[in-house]
Amino acid sequence: MADNEFATCLEDWEDLEKEYVQLEEGHKNYTKLLEQMTAAQKKCVADIAHHRYRIRRIMETLKKVGRDLTEEEVQQREELLQKIKDRKDNFREMEESLPHKNGIYLSIILGQVNVSLLDKGDKFKYKQEYEKFKLTVSNIIMLISLFTYFIQSYRWVDALLNFLLVWYYCTLTIRESILIVNGSRIKGWWLTHHFVSTVCAGISLIWPEGETYQKFRTTYILFTFYLTFVYALQYYYQSGCLYRLRCLGQGHTMDITVEGFMSWMWKGLAFLLPFLFFGYFFQLYNAYTLLMLALESNFREWQVVALAVIHFFLFAGNFLTSLKVIRQKLKDDGRLDFLSKKYKFRNHAHPKTL
Numbered sequence: 393m394a395d396n397e398f399a400t401c402l403e404d405w406e407d408l409e410k411e412y413v414q415l416e417e418g419h420k421n422y423t424k425l426l427e428q429m430t431a432a433q434k435k436c437v438a439d440i441a442h443h444r445y446r447i448r449r450i451m452e453t454l455k456k457v458g459r460d461l462t463e464e465e466v467q468q469r470e471e472l473l474q475k476i477k478d479r480k481d482n483f484r485e486m487e488e489s490l491p492h493k494n495g496i497y498l499s500i501i502l503g504q505v506n507v508s509l510l511d512k513g514d515k516f517k518y519k520q521e522y523e524k525f526k527l528t529v530s531n532i533i534m535l536i537s538l539f540t541y542f543i544q545s546y547r548w549v550d551a552l553l554n555f556l557l558v559w560y561y562c563t564l565t566i567r568e569s570i571l572i573v574n575g576s577r578i579k580g581w582w583l584t585h586h587f588v589s590t591v592c593a594g595i596s597l598i599w600p601e602g603e604t605y606q607k608f609r610t611t612y613i614l615f616t617f618y619l620t621f622v623y624a625l626q627y628y629y630q631s632g633c634l635y636r637l638r639c640l641g642q643g644h645t646m647d648i649t650v651e652g653f654m655s656w657m658w659k660g661l662a663f664l665l666p667f668l669f670f671g672y673f674f675q676l677y678n679a680y681t682l683l684m685l686a687l688e689s690n691f692r693e694w695q696v697v698a699l700a701v702i703h704f705f706l707f708a709g710n711f712l713t714s715l716k717v718i719r720q721k722l723k724d725d726g727r728l729d730f731l732s733k734k735y736k737f738r739n740h741a742h743p744k745t746l
């Protein structure tokens with residue numbers, strides 16, 4: 393009996409040896425392809441840099457010869473400038489499937505580890521995960537701030553809330569930097585907003601217990617609750633956009649058109665914007681309250697003035713950037729090429745039937 397089992401083992405092993413030879417061959421093939429791919433990536437990156445350099449030189453010369461051209465040459469010059477613009481767009485498109493260097497912030501935190509996602513599906517998943525992360529943590533912060541509102545005398549609960557906020561905003565800055573490396577067009581201000589918010593939560597965390605702290609505490613907790621509520625609303629808008637744009641970008645069979653997307657986006661914005669602007673005026677109110685408290689307490693605690701300045705800075709940045717975003721969207725509305733350029737719809741598909 394035992395002999396039989398042993399013989400089966402030997403037979404199995406022989407069998408596996410044959411399969412292993414195939415596995416080894418497959419792996420060798422894979423490493424060779426990987427080496428070829430890395431070499432091709434490096435070559436593409438270098439070639440794009442070379443083309444950019446030569447285009448820069450051509451542009452410099454074009455600037456110099458601008459004055460004494462004939463009418464025909466002026467027209468040729470315009471055509472050339474348009475071709476250069478299109479070529480630059482093509483470079484950007486090519487770069488989406490090539491590895492990128494990390495910015496200074498990511499290099500400091502992560503070093504030169506490669507965070508480039510080369511596949512569109514992976515980029516979409518990462519962005520989706522980022523939005524879900526924001527929603528989950530916002531919900532947790534919302535619950536804690538509600539709890540903190542009713543528990544008056546436990547400073548450690550306030551500290552927990554602020555600590556969570558510091559961690560949340562810090563994590564957002566890292567995730568957003570990775571998104572930017574992978575081609576996301578997040579405006580610089582939103583990233584700055586999360587850096588400044590980290591500092592704001594950090595200062596609130598170390599603000600010593602006292603009369604001034606207690607006077608601002610309720611307003612601050614209500615503001616935190618409101619902010620996370622707005623983040624939750626933002627999630628539904630952003631993930632709706634993301635899903636629809638992905639369907640458009642893939643020429644999906646889902647019944648969606650560019651016009652349909654634009655109309656959905658405007659409806660979403662019309663719903664979201666009043667909540668956002670109410671939040672900005674809440675920030676302005678916080679800045680005013682803190683300034684009054686600083687004056688009242690004769691600037692005894694530096695945290696009060698610092699927070700007043702930060703709340704005002706956040707109000708101004710958010711308010712102006714949101715106005716800029718709306719203005720840009722109004723300008724782009726109806727220009728289908730802006731969407732198709734941004735999300736690279738399939739060339740053969742007509743926008744109406746995408």
Ligand code: COA
Pocket residue numbers: 519571575576577578579582619622626629630633664668671672710714717
């Ligand atoms: N945080 C992170 N990413 C943001 C963002 C924000 N606040 N606002 C926009 N983005 C991202 C978008 O997802 C998009 O990413 P993608 O290129 O990877 O697809 C990119 O930036 C460009 O977005 P854009 O077309 O300019 O705007 P939008 O339609 O996606 O969103 C708003 C417009 C106004 C809804 C959005 O900018 C927003 O929510 N702003 C308010 C943020 C705020 O004020 N927070 C504090 C609350 S008090």
